[in-house]
Amino acid sequence: MxxxxxxxxxxxxxxxxxxxxxxxxxxxxxxxxxxxxxxxxxxxxxxxxxxxxxxxxxxxxxxxxxxxxxxxxxxxxxxxxxxxxxxxxxxxxxxxxxxxxxxxxxxxxxxxxxxxxxxxxxxxxxxxxxxxxxxxxxxxxxxxxxxxxxxxxxxxxxxxxFGVAVEDAAPADTTADAATGSSPAAPPVPAAPPAPAAPPTAPPRPSAAPQGPATPPPMPSGSPAVGKITLDKGRVNLVKGGSVSLEKAGRPFLASVRMGLGWEPAGRGRNIDLDASVIAFDAQRAKIDTAWFMKLSVFNGAIAHSGDNLTGKGGGDDEAITVHLGGLPPEVCGLVFVVNSFSGQKFTDIKNAYCRLVDAATEEELVRFDLAQSEPHTGVAMCKLVRQFSGEWVMTALGEYVDAKTARSMVKPAAAML
Incomplete structure (x- = not known):
């Protein structure tokens, strides 16, 4: 019974x-x-x-x-x-x-x-x-x-x-009002916090290039200064180490972008559970925040994660991260997009991994980077977006593998790639 x-x-x-x-x-x-x-x-x-x-x-x-x-x-x-x-x-x-x-x-x-x-x-x-x-x-x-x-x-x-080291999780006193049993073993339930501010759907495009921080961010290796590649001629295909400025006709071109990341299982019938994340850094390469599958929104929605894909199957992007460039705090100077295998599967178990930058307003694909080689590691830094002192954003293809199962473990190597 x-x-x-x-x-x-x-x-x-x-x-x-x-x-x-x-x-x-x-x-x-x-x-x-x-x-x-x-x-x-x-x-x-x-x-x-x-x-x-x-x-x-x-x-x-x-x-x-x-x-x-x-x-x-x-x-x-x-x-x-x-x-x-x-x-x-x-x-x-x-x-x-x-x-x-x-x-x-x-x-x-x-x-x-x-x-x-x-x-x-x-x-x-x-x-x-x-x-x-x-x-x-x-x-x-x-x-x-x-x-x-x-x-x-x-x-x-x-x-x-309960003591799990969740990356940048909200303080544990933000439980809702639901009551627990009267047993002393049940944890107490503090008052619920005020509702967070709604994330912006698309921050307005600034009338001029955003003011850079007092200390300029580090210029990424391979970032074009003379004869730089821009978006003037349309979509750009990058190779590892290649960079493109998100400018058109000499002016900032985008207000909001979406970084789509995708992969496929290398073997038939196997699920591949990878996690895409983005780590935000300041001009001194210090981490400010991370958006990942357990923290889908940071900077009041200026960065928004699409959520976790558990299999890697299906067409299109497996996970996507939208960035409203105009809504980012001025201290954010670098964004590194990473993919990790929390369960320990190696990247030799996947194929056709890529990242692509899409204009979030028009859905036009602007930049694409296909990861040419797989290596037996559990993490990879796919690409980075770096804000120059002028306010210009530059995307660089990385494709650097790391033994790291979580975004937290990627912070130090990602900082070194800025």
Whole structure:
């Protein structure tokens, strides 16, 4: 017989191996975090999700065959210092909220498939991510608790709250109002922050070239100064190390651009999950911010990421990053666009990788760089945009491989490429 849990309710787990399924009318990303008695992960390896599906005693199971995303827990294999596993859900559409799409968690016996518990949180509103349930240790016994704690800042907010080193995530006190159970094990829920300013759809084109910073950014190697390549003659195909000025008829040509990045699996039937990001630097090559799949908007929307592509399949760009050049803070002097394999797949497993610069207003492709060679590394810096002292932007094709699984690990090598 299935037990229906109310928010804050708990019960003995009754099975050593369980699967926690989370389903909703909209597509979800489900994750699990292994926490110590301090309420924190031991390291980022205790964050189990679609890009890192294996943890000690905890496994992410992607949606398949009509079944939802799930987290499997083998309590006998969970390390002794781990006291609880929290199961989270975030919406695949990171612009949406859980209002009207409350998820239902179903806990099943992993060996028999028998339904043990279900839980649906009370009506939600502006939450974009939830701690749905937790499987926790009480002495020698394992139990399950219905939590239903909402966060207004997505999966990054949850991950940060529990100690995952999320790149430039918002502070962990930006949870939404949804109440947790009364148990002391459940984390407190601070007041929700004010809604962030809406990102600009396209900042107005400045009447003159934007004023450069007091200290000019470093001129990239190969950046044209005399006889430079511009957009006057139309689309430009770059080779590694080649540069093009985003000018036409001697004047800044673009207000908003989109960097499209794409790739294909090298082998049949294999999914390739790569993550595109852009790292913003100041004139001294110090990182200012990063836009990536867990932080889709920076600088009040002046840079906007399209979201994560989990397979690399399909036509067109796999991921895209839009940059409203006129909306960038004046201290932003360099942007480096990188692609990483968080799961450790090498770039020898992909083919036809490219980046292309598109006029965001007209959809016209302006610049293209096809990565000619693959190397057995987990990261690549595809290209950079550098603002010159005059306000002119120059794009340079990089194609430099690095052993780095995350954008965070790309910061130092990317800075050196400016």
């Amino acid at each position: 299935t037990t229906v849990l109310a928010q804050g309710g708990n019960a003995p787990l009754g099975s050593a191996r369980v699967v926690v399924e989370v389903a909703a009318p909209e597509r979800l990303d489900v994750s699990g975090l292994l926490l110590t008695a301090a309420g924190k992960v031991r390291s980022d390896a205790d964050f189990v999700f679609f890009n890192a599906p294996q943890g000690p005693g905890v496994t992410h199971r992607p949606a398949a065959g009509g079944g939802p995303d799930a987290i499997a827990v083998d309590t006998a294999a969970v390390p002794g210092e781990i006291t609880r596993i929290v199961v989270t859900a975030s919406l695949d559409d990171r612009r949406a909220t859980f209002a009207g799409t409350e998820p239902t968690a179903t806990v099943r016996d992993a060996d028999t498939g028998r339904e043990l518990f279900t839980f649906t949180p009370p009506r939600l509103s502006r939450e974009t991510a939830l701690v749905v349930v937790e499987v926790y240790r009480r002495g020698a016994e394992w139990k399950v608790r219905a939590v239903g704690q909402g966060y207004a800042n997505g999966l990054a907010g949850i991950a940060t709250d």
